[in-house]
Amino acid sequence: MSDLFDKIPNNVALSSDKKLQKALLEWQPNFIAWWHEMGPDGFQEDRIYLRTAVSVEEGGWAHFDYVKMPDYRWGIFLAPPGKERRIGFGDHLGDAVWNEVPGELRKELRRIIVTQADTEPASVEQQRYLGKTAPSLYDLRNLFQVNVEEGRHLWAMVYLLHQFFGKDGRDEAEELLLRRSGHADSPRILTAFNKPIEDWLSFFCFSMFTDRDGKFQLASLAESGFDPLARTTQFMLTEEAHHLFVGETGIGRVVDRTAELMRSAPDGDVTRAFGIPLDVVQKYINLWYSASLDLFGSEDSSNAAAYFAQGLKGRFKESTSKDIADHVALEGSYAVEVPQAGGALARQDIPLRRAMNLILRDRYIEDCERALGRWNKTLENRGLSERLRLPSQRFNREIGLYAGLPFAPDGSLLTSRRDDFLPTEEDRAYVQSLMGPVYEPGSFASWIGPPTKGINGQPLEFPYVHFGAR
Ligand code: BYC
Ligand code: FE
Ligand code: FE
Numbered sequence: 488m489s490d491l492f493d494k495i496p497n498n499v500a501l502s503s504d505k506k507l508q509k510a511l512l513e514w515q516p517n518f519i520a521w522w523h524e525m526g527p528d529g530f531q532e533d534r535i536y537l538r539t540a541v542s543v544e545e546g547g548w549a550h551f552d553y554v555k556m557p558d559y560r561w562g563i564f565l566a567p568p569g570k571e572r573r574i575g576f577g578d579h580l581g582d583a584v585w586n587e588v589p590g591e592l593r594k595e596l597r598r599i600i601v602t603q604a605d606t607e608p609a610s611v612e613q614q615r616y617l618g619k620t621a622p623s624l625y626d627l628r629n630l631f632q633v634n635v636e637e638g639r640h641l642w643a644m645v646y647l648l649h650q651f652f653g654k655d656g657r658d659e660a661e662e663l664l665l666r667r668s669g670h671a672d673s674p675r676i677l678t679a680f681n682k683p684i685e686d687w688l689s690f691f692c693f694s695m696f697t698d699r700d701g702k703f704q705l706a707s708l709a710e711s712g713f714d715p716l717a718r719t720t721q722f723m724l725t726e727e728a729h730h731l732f733v734g735e736t737g738i739g740r741v742v743d744r745t746a747e748l749m750r751s752a753p754d755g756d757v758t759r760a761f762g763i764p765l766d767v768v769q770k771y772i773n774l775w776y777s778a779s780l781d782l783f784g785s786e787d788s789s790n791a792a793a794y795f796a797q798g799l800k801g802r803f804k805e806s807t808s809k810d811i812a813d814h815v816a817l818e819g820s821y822a823v824e825v826p827q828a829g830g831a832l833a834r835q836d837i838p839l840r841r842a843m844n845l846i847l848r849d850r851y852i853e854d855c856e857r858a859l860g861r862w863n864k865t866l867e868n869r870g871l872s873e874r875l876r877l878p879s880q881r882f883n884r885e886i887g888l889y890a891g892l893p894f895a896p897d898g899s900l901l902t903s904r905r906d907d908f909l910p911t912e913e914d915r916a917y918v919q920s921l922m923g924p925v926y927e928p929g930s931f932a933s934w935i936g937p938p939t940k941g942i943n944g945q946p947l948e949f950p951y952v953h954f955g956a957r
Contacts, residue, residue: 525615527614529618533556534554536945540722556631579712586714595797602677628942682778693734703850705724792838817839879897
């Protein structure tokens with residue numbers, strides 16, 4: 488076990504940190520047991536062309552090689568410290584950042600870190616069976632890349648728990664391996680992480696919309712006054728970019744293939760050529776987008792106000808955006824549309840700090856709109872007039888002001904069934920019927936187009952996965 492620590496790439500001086508070593512020594516075998524139980528089903532003996540972070544230096548964080556997943560070198564990295572970083576917002580604006588947990592913020596910080604941490608293994612659990620139906624070796628490899636990196640994100644958060652939260656932190660780290668996505672008695676913490684991901688269209692929607700919540704939550708934590716959290720999440724963001732790429736281009740490739748078939752199929756019926764109809768894609772977008780909006784919490788939130796005041800969670804690019812001048816945010820307000828009895832909406836101004844979830848979410852929505860624009864460009868380029876759109880923020884919500892209210896995707900009060908806008912049993916069964924593994928290098932399933940280029944400069948027909956004896 489002692490050489491375990493040589494195998495854990497890190498920049499936290501692990502080799503000389505006895506306390507951290509001891510905690511990890513107990514946790515790491517449980518992590519591996521969890522990986523075998525809840526990680527990708529099968530494929531553990533196969534050699535996957537994976538990227539491993541081996542240092543935080545330019546280029547060093549992206550080392551490519553064939554690895555068996557259980558041998559993946561899950562490491563612990565913090566972005567290098569900024570020179571004399573100061574707290575950039577809230578009541579402690581301008582103070583030196585904290586390198587230890589301030590006693591009075593211990594509970595809040597622990598909660599944020601545990602909530603963030605919990606999503607990482609949850610997503611691996613949700614994606615457990617997808618390898619069996621990958622539309623290509625390229626996609627299979629990308630799935631596993633995302634999975635091992637979510638595993639590393641768990642490590643990143645567990646490092647913080649072990650290093651800064653003593654016995655409580657070690658207990659939380661254990662519990663992260665005990666909760667299970669979708670479990671009746673011990674589910675994962677946040678709603679979207681308990682929904683099943685049973686087909687690849689769901690996977691692409693999840694990595695497009697749900698991982699993107701990750702981007703924005705991590706970015707808000709990257710502003711944190713607790714410097715180890717800020718530096719850890721900064722580094723996680725470098726990996727996150729690939730997950731978002733997988734989702735955005737995945738849906739883009741589905742849209743492209745569907746558009747191609749809409750033009751070429753005799754009566755425009757893409758199912759004849761085993762494609763996914765555009766309205767089904769739209770329903771999947773409606774589902775995962777609305778579930779991901781829930782991850783931002785309530786529009787009007789005292790928790791969010793407290794996190795901002797305490798210097799724990801900032802706005803997107805709080806310290807670098809030219810658009811943010813006032814970092815105290817005690818003045819000003821943000822307009823929300825509050826549903827009234829009978830369903831009418833009344834504009835209400837809420838104090839800025841209480842609107843921090845909403846402000847972060849608005850940046851997220853802009854980012855989603857940008858991706859929608861690209862997919863719609865694809866439709867346009869194929870000479871089609873159909874367009875995809877994001878549903879109203881009021882549609883299908885379970886959290887916040889609009890939770891449980893019958894709003895339609897266009898934001899009006901619903902007159903027909905909500906099911907008209909979400910995947911039906913029939914839609915799901917159809918999508919599921921298309922799922923089947925395509926493991927021939929360079930080949931792609933009928934319902935998805937090829938990517939524009941391979942991974943790490945490799946060609947599309949590169950053998951991204953070497954199957955062992957099976
Ligand atoms: N589900 O003021 P409110 C990622 C609870 S994704 C269940 O509205 P707050 C990834 C809330 O806990 C990024 N419960 O919300 C992606 C509170 O409970 P209490 C994950 C929810 O606290 C893909 C109550 O409702 N990171 O990394 O401002 C693959 C009212 O709270 C939900 C983080 O989320 C929900 N959706 O904000 C892999 C960052 N929403 O106090 C990875 C850390 C709210 O009544 N988390 N509640 O018991 C946070 O900062 C905040 O907890 C939230 C919620 C933004 C999630
Ligand atoms: Fe992650
Ligand atoms: Fe991710």
